[in-house]
Amino acid sequence: MLLVPAAFFVLFRVIPIVQTLRLSVFSWDLISRVKPFVGLENFSALLADSNFRLALSNTTVFAVVTVVAGVALALVVALPLARRLRFEGAYQFIYFLPFITPTVPEAVVWKWIYDARYGILNYALSFVGIQPVGWLLEPRTTLWAVIIMSVWKTLGYNMVLFIIGLRAIPAEYTEAGLIDGATGWRFFRYLTLPLLMPTVLLVTVISTIGAYNVFTQVYVMAADIQGSPGSVVRVLIYDIFENAFRFYRMGYASAEATVFFAIVLLLTLAQFRVLRGGAE
């Protein structure tokens, strides 16, 4: 009975994962019959590749800012929502909506919001005396534009995890704190936050993995003037995508995917440590 699901897992997951590692030590352009073994040459070439280094640094900046902002904001909205106040369901629905909706239509709308001439964001900013910004016209501002959109998109997911974490804090602790007269910021800083720390770490790791995986919104929003998608802000997955499917450097792209693989694996190990720490 288990044969068909097991076969699918092996064919469409296990084998490709192993193949990624194997291909990374070959050089192959998809067409030639020869597929020379090059050892670690792909990896040493990656180290010297300015596109790859740019992608790695862009993705890291993106990940750090998106995760810090996304985690902090999510915690702020989760605190009142965890107390089961009125209309909690409606708030949760709205905050979670950007996460569940497909990314392409969202990115498309944000592109329109960011439009330099007609965009509503520049219009809104004009009220506080900010000159129109060419949001998607140069790499620096485009990176920030993508970061803002991504915080908006992922915040609801973090929020749900925080709500679950906050509700799991035993009532005795909070009651004890109230009896001791702790309120407001002190209550949060010395009571809630330490108890919530495992969840904070967990959310941080999960969102970092997600952030390193960023592609769709960059592909749509960071197109250059010639319409070449995703090229203004080079991120890791975009670079893999371009090497594999535009330049047909399959071995090279696999080496890059292996680096990505290692990043995900390290973050996952961190996640397991956090989970284990929380269980103790």
Next chain:
Amino acid sequence: MSARVQAGLTHALLIVWAAVMIFPFLWMLATSLKPAPEILAFPPHLLPRAPTVLNYVRAFQTAPFGRFFLNSLIVAALSTAVIVATSTVAGYVFGKFRFPGDTAIFMLFLATAILPLETYMVPLYLTMRDWHWINSYPGLVAPYLVMSFGVFIMRQYFRTALPDELLDAARIDGASEWRIFLRIAVPAASSAMAAVAIFAAIQAWTGFIWPLIIASSQDMYTMEVGLAFFQQRFTIDYGAITAGATVSAVPIIAVFLFFRRHITEGIAFTGFR
């Protein structure tokens, strides 16, 4: 500060924030219903003054959005059907039978979910090429035929909610294992299967990078890929672009509206994959 004032302030902040969060969706819908001069009107206004569906008509005329929509539906339906079947069968076996290596195999199923598709899309693409599955429905659904999370849900269900006595009674009556599975286990598990189906459908509909590399001709584009290419070609026609975006987003928003609780909690616990 009194408790009432504090509660009022909290709600005020939550409402402002909700407005920020939902604004892009409202702006998408509003733009898609505005005639061209209103879209570029200065200063901009939120609600369309003379609402029109012309943007939708133009979007569907300039690009085969009907076909894109159909492709997304086919991919989502195929993927959902197969994921529900594979998850139920595997979950049943892991939940109800002991055999050598069962835990190890189950853990392997789960472990593959750690790695996102992007890590192994290159070799998977090469396999599809060898099988001549490029630009075909089987190719589009290939990575979406199994779901670790689905197997996990079904295993939990069978292990905790389906009593062994029920199955043993049928065995004593001489029913075959397949018959027991189809006649007793599957009907009992229908609500868990529905939960898996919802996740599978959302995952397939929202996928982007895989259909982007697998669909090579326009007639195989999914809604997401079709929309991405459409907005590249008609960069300034924001009426038609937001119309297409609305059509692509609405099915998922509708599903979310119906199954809100299942979705937020289910996804939060496990993520997709």
